[in-house]
Amino acid sequence: MTMTGKSRGSYAKTAGRRREILEAGIEVFANHGFRNGSLREIAERVGMSQAGLLHHFSNKNELLAGVLALRDERSVALVPIDGTPDIETIRGIVRVAEYNAEFAPGLVELHCVLSAEATAPEHPAHQYFLDRYTWVVGLMVDAFTNVQAAGQLVDGVEPASAARSLIALSDGLQVQWLLAPDTLDMAEELRRYLRPLFTIDF
């Protein structure tokens, strides 16, 4: 009969609870960064106590790992890798920009804020972003290289440079878009960069 506190009648479906926390984590880390985003605010958003949250993720770093994993899971689906032509892989970057701008602005914010924060070597997500950049840039280098081998790349274009710059451009556009969303179209700018690189239509 001790009935402590408010104690809602039920704990709600357990299935999506972890997911709910991760969604809230994306929002909060996107808004305030990792170091300045608080567990308290995340817990509040899912209607839970801070201690209750730490039942699902034993500490803040673990929650961050979960948030980043969820983010990846979503974006990767937009970049086709297997079987599809290489130019389609490159187009995937544009597709991700398009999709994120319309449906997941929170992910854009999260990426910008965390990638900048994580440039510090001691940041808990430092290695994650290092790995992620080498992975995605490598993916694009391969794609450009194959496109070049197929004779569809304009002379003088270096696959390694084009790949790195495409990713950099995408990142940089995100900052400007977050500051003033109405003043630019990220996908359009990316296409403008890519179009003159190929001998075929893009």
Add this chain to the structure above:
Amino acid sequence: MTMTGKSRGSYAKTAGRRREILEAGIEVFANHGFRNGSLREIAERVGMSQAGLLHHFSNKNELLAGVLALRDERSVALVPIDGTPDIETIRGIVRVAEYNAEFAPGLVELHCVLSAEATAPEHPAHQYFLDRYTWVVGLMVDAFTNVQAAGQLVDGVEPASAARSLIALSDGLQVQWLLAPDTLDMAEELRRYLRPLFTIDF
């Protein structure tokens, strides 16, 4: 005779004291961001107490303003505006990248971390970055437009897009460079982007 604390024999030259604090502020805000960088750490770096620091800047936001102003003061000198040909203004962006990479990596870090953090509308530097981006992008739009009028811009290149993308590329390259400085040359990548845009040598 009350001689409180350690009390060094003298307070050192006043002239550069404020400057010293700003320099330390750049380092700390670059490393930890604004919201997570502490006055305590900044004070420590200049060998002063936190209260002593707040004698020079009455609060944290005011210190941030000072840091950003100092940063501007340094970068702007590298981008010639008056009299010089427009193509030289565009080259200024490359020059800044070159200079910062070699002599002021702290400024690169500061810019990346703060610009991302300040995308949040309630951030104390939000308006500053909004103004700054419209200014620098506008500066480049003008330059590209004049270059176009002089018949030195390749057909199909939109001054507005090229300007925005140049800045975005510069920003994005900084993140990758901070994560792994040895793997890319920011200035070189910028030149690679710019070269094909002009009908004249770049």
Add this chain to the structure above:
DNA sequence: ATGAAAACCTAGTAGTTAATCGCTTTTCCT
């Protein structure tokens, strides 16, 4: 139905933060 495990709570800990108060010391101008 029952017992174990999972989910969640309140309360508290030890730490950090920006900012304030009242004070002392140094510098600088006349």
Add this chain to the structure above:
DNA sequence: AGGAAAAGCGATTAACTACTAGGTTTTCAT
């Protein structure tokens, strides 16, 4: 030399942080 202003100090405050301890409630498989 003297006095005011500038520069600095230690101590304190109130708010916030991640995280833990220990207890209660809910869920679920048997």
